[in-house]
Amino acid sequence: MWGSGKSLLAPIVGSFDNVEKQKIDYNFEYISTLCTYGKIEKSAGTVLLQLIADVDILNSMISREVNLRPSDLSGVLSNPRPFTYLRRLFKVGQEDKVVNNIINNKIILQIISHNIFPVSIPLFSTFGDRLAIAVMVRHPLYQLEWWYNFIERIGVDYRAFTLTTGENGRVPWFATGIEDYEKLSTMDKVIFSMKKLVEKQSTLLDTLSKKENKQILFIPFESFVTTPYQFINKLTELLNTECTVMTKKILKKQKCPRDKIHVGKNLHYFKRYGEKSKINSLSEVEDFERRVDLCKKKASTDALNVLRDMSKKYENDNEFSKRMPWE
Numbered sequence: 001m002w003g004s005g006k007s008l009l010a011p012i013v014g015s016f017d018n019v020e021k022q023k024i025d026y027n028f029e030y031i032s033t034l035c036t037y038g039k040i041e042k043s044a045g046t047v048l049l050q051l052i053a054d055v056d057i058l059n060s061m062i063s064r065e066v067n068l069r070p071s072d073l074s075g076v077l078s079n080p081r082p083f084t085y086l087r088r089l090f091k092v093g094q095e096d097k098v099v100n101n102i103i104n105n106k107i108i109l110q111i112i113s114h115n116i117f118p119v120s121i122p123l124f125s126t127f128g129d130r131l132a133i134a135v136m137v138r139h140p141l142y143q144l145e146w147w148y149n150f151i152e153r154i155g156v157d158y159r160a161f162t163l164t165t166g167e168n169g170r171v172p173w174f175a176t177g178i179e180d181y182e183k184l185s186t187m188d189k190v191i192f193s194m195k196k197l198v199e200k201q202s203t204l205l206d207t208l209s210k211k212e213n214k215q216i217l218f219i220p221f222e223s224f225v226t227t228p229y230q231f232i233n234k235l236t237e238l239l240n241t242e243c244t245v246m247t248k249k250i251l252k253k254q255k256c257p258r259d260k261i262h263v264g265k266n267l268h269y270f271k272r273y274g275e276k277s278k279i280n281s282l283s284e285v286e287d288f289e290r291r292v293d294l295c296k297k298k299a300s301t302d303a304l305n306v307l308r309d310m311s312k313k314y315e316n317d318n319e320f321s322k323r324m325p326w327e
Contacts, residue, residue, distance in 0.1 A: 001115055001197055003146030004138040005221040007073045008254050008264070010112045012228075013134065014080050015246040016236060019108040020060045021079040026161050027052050028123070029113045033163055033173055036119040049126040057109040061098045063088035074112070080246040108239060114162075115174060118200030124212055131215055132238050137318070138221040139326065140194060140310045141291050142262070147190040148298070174200065187298035191307050198310060220318040221261070227321040228256040261324075262287045288325035 010022035028049065035045035059065050063085045067075040076082040101107065116123075117135050124131060153160040155170030163173040166182065175181050175193045184192065205213070217231075217238050224231050228251055236242055251257075255264060263280045279287060295307060315326060 001138075001143060001194070002150065003143035004136040005224070006112050006114075006136050008221075008256075009134065009136050009219065009224070010073075010110065011079045011250050012232070012247065012254060012256075013110055013235060013239075015244055015250045016108075016239060016241045017244050018105055018241055019239065020057065020110050021076065021081070021085065022074055022110050022112045023056055023060060024074050024112050025052065025056055026113070028111055029116045029119075030163060032116055032119045032122045035122040037173070042122065042125065045122050046126045049122065053109060053127070056111070057102055057107060058095070058098065060109065061088065061102060061107065062091070062095065080244075080250055106240075108241065115197060118174070118197055118204050120204065121207070124208070124215075129211070129215065133216045134235060134238070135216060135218050136221055136224070137218055137314070139314055139324075140191075140307060141288070141295065141326070142221070143194065144187070144190055144295060144307075145291065147194065148186060148294075151189050151193065152186055185298065185300065187295065188300050188303040191299060191303040191310075195306050195310060198313075218318075220320065222324060223319065223321045225256050225258050225261055225264075260284050260287075284325040 013019055014021040031040070031045050031048050031052075034040045035042055066085050066089065068077070069075045070077045072078065076085040117133065120133065123133075150160070151172070154162050154172050155164045155166075155168065165171050165173055165176055168182070171178075171181050172193065174197050175189070176196075178184075178189075178192050178196065181189065181192075208216075215238075217234055219231050219235075232243060232247065232251075258264075260280075261284060262282075279290075282290065295304065299307065311326070315324075
């Protein structure tokens with residue numbers, strides 16, 4: 001989900017042996033969503049997903065469409081082994097060798113996507129046991145601020161690339177069924193939308209086989225940033241790969257492990273969504289209370305009750321490596 005910490009995790013995964021750096025490809029999200037809601041045939045969706053995966057891994061291995069923007073989280077300069085991708089730019093006419101390398105060494109394509117897990121059945125159908133999904137989850141209260149500063153852009157901002165529905169095209173696909181969505185306050189939109197995604201995720205998990213469930217790893221953000229190595233081991237096992245000398249360096253760059261769960265990198269990218277550097281000086285409890293106060297000011301009573309239920313479920317369903325500020 002938005003604001004769960006995917007961008008923190010992706011460069012770390014990209015440091016593993018035979019794993020390509022993250023690529024943000026909205027097509028996986030779009031096709032999975034459209035297939036799930038019957039807007040395109042499943043067979044057509046399968047073919048498209050296969051083709052796009054092949055194109056993405058080949059392009060990555062020859063540095064076609066390489067992102068050189070230094071401020072982008074998906075750019076080569078923000079990820080492990082930047083010079084590897086730069087060197088590939090000058091290796092012309094070696095596509096056959098690249099294809100053999102992909103096949104023989106089982107190079108892993110890493111896609112980072114938004115809100116895709118609840119509609120991931122087409123991915124399982126297409127890729128079978130070659131698919132591995134790492135789902136970063138986070139306490140709902142810690143996701144709200146990001147959502148609050150973004151959700152009104154959907155259907156309005158030309159840079160908000162989310163599938164929408166509704167008469168004005170301003171209802172995100174996952175908010176379908178929320179009564180009078182467009183009349184809700186911004187915070188209520190956020191909370192009820194998150195509830196919808198959580199419900200869809202639970203429904204999906206009930207439909208997956210035991211084998212498919214083993215292809216999924218849920219990673220609580222709060223535990224990962226404080227004790228990352230237990231999850232690093234699970235990730236490498238899931239992907240059938242190993243850490244490299246880069247893994248420890250990238251963990252340090254991502255400020256993992258960290259003493260306070262809310263103190264991140266404070267990149268300029270995140271300041272647009274309300275992450276201010278002055279927040280870092282707050283204690284965990286003070287930061288938690290700040291988030292609670294924001295919700296109380298902005299949300300209706302019904303939405304606050306929903307938020308409490310989601311929060312309690314998250315707290316009960318996950319194990320944490322230390323005492324958390326909500327305890």
